[in-house]
Amino acid sequence: MVVLEIxxxxxxxxxxxxxxxxYRETEGPVDAPVLLLLHGFPSASHQFRRLLDVLGSRYRLIAPDYPGFGHSDAPPVATFDGLADVMEGFVERLGLDRFVMYAFDFGAPIGFRLAERHPEWIAGLVIQNGNAYEEGLSPAARDFTALTPADEGxxxxxxxxxxxxxxxxxxxxxxxxxxxIAPDxxxxxxxxxxxxxxxxxxVALAFDYKSNIARYPAWQEWLRRYAPPTLITWGTxxxxxPEPGARAYLKDVPDAELHLFETGHFALEEKLSEIAPLIADFLDRTWKARAAKA
Structure with a gap:
């Protein structure tokens, strides 16, 4: 009989x-590396469903839905600070004190807020099309994020x-x-x-997105100060x-590993077979180095 690792x-x-x-959580070994998966817009934790299937038997993967996304409750008012507040409480409720953070799209501004508040939590970063630099905003993104409620239309x-x-x-x-790309x-x-x-x-989060751009310098300073092990996978x-947002991280984390893929925003949808082994290798090395320092 064939034994499958599911x-x-x-x-x-x-x-x-x-x-x-x-939230979704894989059981994995008790002492397995922990990966907190922070999803993007307009998605939810289901975007990581295939990654959980591939890596979940070796690692503890945790993927929450933000308030107002997926199966989570929808608050009457939403800001990025508010989403980070709930995610901070979520991490504390689960008793997580050290993990690698996967930051994709909205996961970057939410995740960097967590990192600012609790640098001791962050064992490493996996950045996938999660921006923290002006260079990473396309002209369309600049125009979109500049919108205010007072602008006509x-x-x-x-x-x-x-x-x-x-x-x-x-x-x-x-x-x-x-x-x-599965239509699901x-x-x-x-x-x-x-x-x-x-x-x-x-709509409220779109108008609030400029609050993230205003914090880019602080996040870049955080990266320089703490220099976390960093894996960057990016759909070009x-x-x-766009791609310059991926390369910009190397200014502040020059030892980061950068991997570019000819795909779109949701890179895991098309390039899972190439990205998942990179994440597994990164988790193994990062956790091994963490254990050696303990």
Missing amino acids: PRISHRFVEVDGVRVF AEEQIRGLLTMAGTRSQYEGGTGDPER GWTLDQHFLDLPGRKEIQ GDPFF
């Missing part, structure tokens, strides 16, 4: 400051991105082979976006966060 994945809720937060422009066509384009845009991702994302109150949350076809 992880056990649990699907749970935990309450943080009155918000019911959904601004809300309508944001809502245009929250349609099925807009969501699908984020998955397929910049990919080498769109047939490798954008279909499920759109289901959650269409729930009552969810689009209002995304991302129309929002």
Whole structure:
């Protein structure tokens, strides 16, 4: 009989400051490296479903849904500071005190807020199309993030991105082979976006995105100060966060490992077979070095 290494994945809720937060967790070995997976827009923890299947038997992977995303509760008001507050409480509720953080898209501004508050938590970083540099903003991204509620037609422009066509384009845009992109991702994302109150949350976060750009210098200083082990995997076809955003990290973390892939924003959808081994090797080396220092 063929023995397959298939992880056990649990699907749970935990309450943080009155918000019911959904998360997925692989069991992995007791002493396994811990990887906190922070998802992007307009997605949720389901975007990591295949990565959990591939790595979950060797590592402890934890993937929460932010408030207002996926299966988590939707608060009436959403800001990036507020999302980070809940994620900070989430980490504390699970008793995590040291982990590698996977920061993708929205996961970067949320994750760097956690890193600023608790540098002792961060054993390493996996950055995947998660921006922290002005160079990483395309002209379209600069225009979009500059929108304010006072600008005529601004809300309508944001809502245009929250349609099925807009969501699908984020998955397929910049990919080498769109047939490798499963439609489940954008279909499920759109289901959650269409729930009552969810689009209002995304409009509020779009207007708040400029608060992230204002903090880029602080995050860059954090990277220089703490110099965490860093793995960068980046889809070069991302129309929002182009390749210069990946290379910019090397200014502040010159020892970071940089891997570029000819794919789009959701790089794991098309390049999982190439990216997952890089993450596994990085986790093994980072945890081994951590143990040696203990």
